[in-house]
Amino acid sequence: MPAHRTRAALAVLSAVALLSAGHAVLGQGEPSSGGAGHAGGPGGAQSQPQDEQSVIPFAIPRAGPFNAAEVEIRNSEAITDWFRSAHADAAAEAFRHWDEDEEINAACATCHSGEGFRDYHGLDGTEAGVVNGPIDTGGVVDCGTCHNAGLAEVTEVEFPSGLMHPVQGVEASCMTCHQGRTAGTDVAAAVAGRETDTPDAELRFINPHYATAAATWLGGYGGSGYHYDGKTYSGRFFHARPVASCNSCHEPHTLEVAFEPCLTCHQADEPQGIRISRQSYDGSGDTSKGIRDDIAANADLLLDLIEAYSAEVALVPIVYDGSRYPYFFADSNGDGMADQANGKAVPYNAWTPRSLRAAYNWKLVTADPGNYAHNPAYVLELLHDAIEDLTGPLGRDMDALGLLR
Numbered sequence: 001m002p003a004h005r006t007r008a009a010l011a012v013l014s015a016v017a018l019l020s021a022g023h024a025v026l027g028q029g030e031p032s033s034g035g036a037g038h039a040g041g042p043g044g045a046q047s048q049p050q051d052e053q054s055v056i057p058f059a060i061p062r063a064g065p066f067n068a069a070e071v072e073i074r075n076s077e078a079i080t081d082w083f084r085s086a087h088a089d090a091a092a093e094a095f096r097h098w099d100e101d102e103e104i105n106a107a108c109a110t111c112h113s114g115e116g117f118r119d120y121h122g123l124d125g126t127e128a129g130v131v132n133g134p135i136d137t138g139g140v141v142d143c144g145t146c147h148n149a150g151l152a153e154v155t156e157v158e159f160p161s162g163l164m165h166p167v168q169g170v171e172a173s174c175m176t177c178h179q180g181r182t183a184g185t186d187v188a189a190a191v192a193g194r195e196t197d198t199p200d201a202e203l204r205f206i207n208p209h210y211a212t213a214a215a216t217w218l219g220g221y222g223g224s225g226y227h228y229d230g231k232t233y234s235g236r237f238f239h240a241r242p243v244a245s246c247n248s249c250h251e252p253h254t255l256e257v258a259f260e261p262c263l264t265c266h267q268a269d270e271p272q273g274i275r276i277s278r279q280s281y282d283g284s285g286d287t288s289k290g291i292r293d294d295i296a297a298n299a300d301l302l303l304d305l306i307e308a309y310s311a312e313v314a315l316v317p318i319v320y321d322g323s324r325y326p327y328f329f330a331d332s333n334g335d336g337m338a339d340q341a342n343g344k345a346v347p348y349n350a351w352t353p354r355s356l357r358a359a360y361n362w363k364l365v366t367a368d369p370g371n372y373a374h375n376p377a378y379v380l381e382l383l384h385d386a387i388e389d390l391t392g393p394l395g396r397d398m399d400a401l402g403l404l405r
């Protein structure tokens with residue numbers, strides 16, 4: 001973590017101590033939670049919490065790790081809450097996508113059905129680490145996905161980078177499904193040996209997938225972003241102990257994030273307004289807005305630069321359409337509309353290594369609407385480095401943008 005962020009973190013820590021006097025959380029925002037980021041990548045297991053306690057959801061402090069087998073399924077409130085959540089939304093694309101095939105293939109089933117999830121982790125008595133066969137359609141993230149005695153034996157989850165991340169209790173579930181499907185090393189492998197600024201029809205957009213919260217959260221240590229040569233990246237966002245696990249912020253049935261607990265340590269009108277950094281990352285100089293706005297501004301700038309680079313350097317304009325896979329389309333006449341062939345939009349076909357890695361990082365950051373709470377430092381670094389990489393060949397002055405990393 002860069003020095004200015006650490007300073008900001010220390011500044012807030014003293015503020016935290018003042019604000020939270022009398023609360024049970026006093027003293028839990030230990031400095032190590034703020035500065036533990038490191039240059040990461042697959043295999044680097046250094047960035048583990050020093051203290052085992054910090055991985056236990058604070059929502060269940062006395063019981064210790066969540067023991068699914070001991071929770072009686074009797075609470076109608078849990079059912080009602082869950083039923084209204086995205087996990088139960090049987091009509092969602094995330095669960096209906098395979099309707100025509102009438103079965104979910106193994107590569108997708110782990111995360112798109114409770115049955116596939118249990119199969120993957122061997123909770124159905126089959127081999128662990130693999131989905132053994134096609135899975136029936138019609139499943140959702142059902143109760144037995146998280147309330148499953150076998151989950152206690154899942155002690156690590158593999159990430160797309162190859163990282164084996166230790167998990168405890170129910171977090172095994174969130175970390176399995178919300179990790180995305182790609183690693184920065186996939187991008188590095190795709191562009192290896194190709195000319196940096198030469199359009200290459202063999203290159204295809206690499207989509208990190210959706211709702212990639214766990215990937216953001218683990219930062220450079222998880223290795224999901226494309227890491228530029230010579231740069232170091234913040235690791236897992238340790239934040240502060242009371243908010244150190246998925247379920248300490250997300251109610252596991254509604255999936256919603258309660259805002260009041262944040263106010264123990266932060267002053268803001270809404271989660272999106274939270275900021276502790278005293279510096280501006282987006283060159284606006286405005287530190288009254290939430291850190292989320294700095295991230296959003298830099299993401300917007302990066303998309304603008306990807307478009308400018310494609311038109312001015314790769315010489316084939318690109319257009320982004322978030323409603324259609326694979327999201328980036330060719331726009332040869334530069335009118336802002338995707339080219340059409342046989343009634344279909346033409347996927348962008350003039351990627352260069354430079355535009356591909358930038359678009360990948362942009363998509364990874366924006367695929368997580370909670371990025372600002374999951375790992376602000378890491379996403380700001382990914383955006384900054386991609387912006388910097390594009391300004392060179394575009395002849396833009398990086399310093400004049402006034403961005404901070």
Ligand code: HEC
Nearest residue numbers: 009029034240249262265271274275276277291372373376
């Ligand atoms: C126990 C204290 C504590 C609680 C509770 C807490 N935070 Fe934090 N938060 C911190 C500390 C300390 C930092 C700085 C950490 C760092 O930079 O490493 C921080 C940083 C952040 C940042 C980044 C701000 C910036 O300018 O970089 C965001 C966003 C954030 N918290 C959101 C939340 C949300 C949302 C909640 C409630 C769900 C919450 N926090 C609850 C202590 C807390």
Ligand code: HEC
Nearest residue numbers: 093094097107108110111176177178179180181209210211
């Ligand atoms: C590592 C877990 C994981 C795997 C493996 C996975 N997905 Fe997903 N996928 C998700 C999650 C989580 C979402 C939910 C995003 C959201 O809507 O919030 C999602 C969403 C989707 C969506 C909905 C996107 C949208 O725009 O609403 C489609 C379509 C999809 N996945 C297709 C696939 C296909 C096809 C495969 C297999 C080739 C696959 N997924 C494998 C985790 C996964």
Ligand code: HEC
Nearest residue numbers: 059060071072073074075078079082141142143146170252
């Ligand atoms: C995404 C994971 C997940 C799913 C899906 C899920 N639960 Fe839970 N559930 C949890 C976690 C985690 C806790 C512990 C929360 C705590 O102690 O604060 C919990 C707690 C409970 C409790 C204890 C009381 C409470 O509300 O804290 C009951 C009862 C319960 N769940 C029932 C269900 C039922 C019934 C379903 C399906 C309709 C379901 N859960 C689906 C994760 C899940």
Ligand code: HEC
Nearest residue numbers: 086087089092094110111117141173174177246250252255
């Ligand atoms: C079996 C895979 C699976 C598990 C386990 C799982 N999720 Fe999800 N999650 C999904 C999918 C798929 C969606 C998108 C569903 C949809 O589009 O309706 C989703 C949606 C969400 C959303 C809302 C996203 C949105 O678009 O509104 C949140 C928040 C979330 N999950 C958090 C969690 C947490 C926290 C846990 C662990 C307690 C967890 N999930 C466990 C697959 C999973």
Ligand code: HEC
Nearest residue numbers: 174178211213214217243244245246249257271369370373
């Ligand atoms: C510090 C609190 C905090 C922690 C810890 C946390 N989240 Fe979040 N999460 C948030 C906030 C805040 C949002 C943004 C909600 C919003 O803007 O509506 C969010 C958004 C999300 C979303 C997108 C929801 C949507 O509306 O599309 C998903 C999925 C998600 N989180 C999953 C997770 C998972 C999985 C973990 C653990 C790896 C996790 N979160 C850890 C606070 C947290």
